Amino acid sequence: MPETAASATTSPLSDRVTVMQESATIAMAKKCRELIAQGLDVINLSFGEPDFQTPQYIKDAAKQALDDGFTFYTPVAGIPELRQAICDKFKRDNQLDFQPNQIVVSTGAKQALANAVLSLVNPGDEVIVFSPYWVSYEEMVKLAEGVAVPLVGTLENEYKVTAAQLEAAITERTKLVMYSSPCNPTGAVFSREELGAIAEVLARHPQVYALADEIYEYINFVGEHVSLAQFAEVRDRVITVNGFSKGYAMTGWRLGYLAARPDIAYACEKMQSQITSGTSSIMQRAGLAALRGGRASADEMVAAYRRRRDLVLDIVKDIPGFKTPTPSGAFYIFPEVSAYFGRTAPDGRTIGNAMDLALYLLNDALVSAVSGDAFGAPNCMRFSTAASDEKLAEAFRRVKVSLAKLS
Structure with a gap:
């Protein structure tokens, strides 16, 4: 033309x-x-x-779902048995108590992150992003018309942002903090002491929420994985995102999830209902098998x-x-x-x-x-x-x- x-x-x-x-x-x-x-x-x-x-037992579960005719629409937030299995996983691995109505299953952890940002951030809200950060964080904030505020960790501290840095960066416009641990791209892992200090800062600022990206949880070389939601003083203001792509070698399956207090989880479910609805029924059965199969x-x-x-x-x-x-x-x-x-x-x-x-x-x-x-x-x-x-x-x-x- x-x-x-x-x-x-x-x-x-x-x-x-x-x-x-x-x-x-x-x-x-x-x-x-x-x-x-x-x-x-x-x-x-x-x-x-x-x-x-992808481990064979997970592939077999997907094949079985097809053979069973499990090919219809699913609830937006995920099939009940998968949401319960995710709750069980949080209890087993992270000592966190969630109910199925606090879980939203998405088409990859990336969608879970986007759901949370779009559900929490208003135009002009500041979002502190621990830097170096995964490439999509800042673009998600832009999409929500928020203002990304990168907070840069030092090489000497393995690029990890400190609690003192966070305290100094928070303003009256700060709405959200985003970070990953283990971190993409640096591989840094926040210790219990480091996250505990960050939790103390957030506890002093009740208007600030935290989005914790834990997709690399299982790929950890130092032993203990700590979730920010484990700290009682901020538990209700933490949205925890995870998924299957890294720990179960399921990148192409596109299956992730988040856990949050019920009103935030419902907001994320509502957001997803207008974009993709429930993710693939077959993938959810595969994810259920993955969680039931353990971490071997x-x-x-x-x-x-x-x-x-x-x-x-x-x-x-x-x-x-x-x-x-x-x-x-x-x-x-x-x-x-x-x-x-x-x-x-x-x-x-x-x-x-x-x-x-x-x-x-x-x-x-x-x-x-x-x-x-x-x-x-x-x-x-x-x-x-x-x-x-x-x-x-x-x-x-x-x-x-x-x-x-x-x-």
Whole structure:
């Protein structure tokens, strides 16, 4: 269709979509796939996806659901038996008491996070986001017309925000605090003492709620996982989000959930009812089987992730200019790489920032990683360690060689 004068100067798109950034992890993965389609041997370390297969007993439950004809609409908040199993999981793993009416099952943990943000945040409300943060947090706040307030942890403290930082950042407009533990992208894990201090701060500010993203709960190398909702003084103001993608290697199944006090849970259910309604009936039966099957498969994956983390750290310690804290969980490393800014590539291009460096490594080393800008840390880069030992060793060998070419 020929372009008219009007269409050349105006756009029919809403302001909310034009100001929204595309997910940087998805964008880099897209570039990676384009090179792979050209026949290039690219090692993709940009995506946060387990390379393990979903355990067979979970697949079998999905097949059985199909055979049983379990293919109809489900309640918006999830089938009753799954919501009860999630309550049982919280009691077993987190010593938290929830009732099924406090659980909302969603099409992935990302939707659960969006439900909570859209249900709580009004235009102009401030949302403190612990930084570095997962790429979608800030965009969700924008979508709700809130004001994201990044609060940056220091490298020396494994990028973890302190209670004192939080206290200083809270204003009369603060409505919500968002964070993840174990953290994507840093792998940092908040201790009981650290979250206890944060809970004390929040207790002094009753207008402030907290959104705790615990999707990496099972991928923890330090032992104890602590939930902010375990602290009685703030329990009713914490929304806890979790899901199946990481701990059960179920990324493509798109199944997550949140737990909150009943009025907030109902608000999230109402929000979801107007967007997707209940998530897939088949996936919910699979999730039920996953929870009933326990953590054995997750523990096996954690052992592999720990080994891979140590393998990668052993290589990168010999890469000049990489400042890499040891991750306590998740499956990423998040080095500070600013030592390479201002250097020149063999083709004469200057590495001005982390995005330039990520693109250089993609094209020269054929290794895909994500610039830290998207995570609120412009001097850093995120590399996934969710790949085989052999691929990781080869990837970081290539990275080391390519970085040595910069002058």
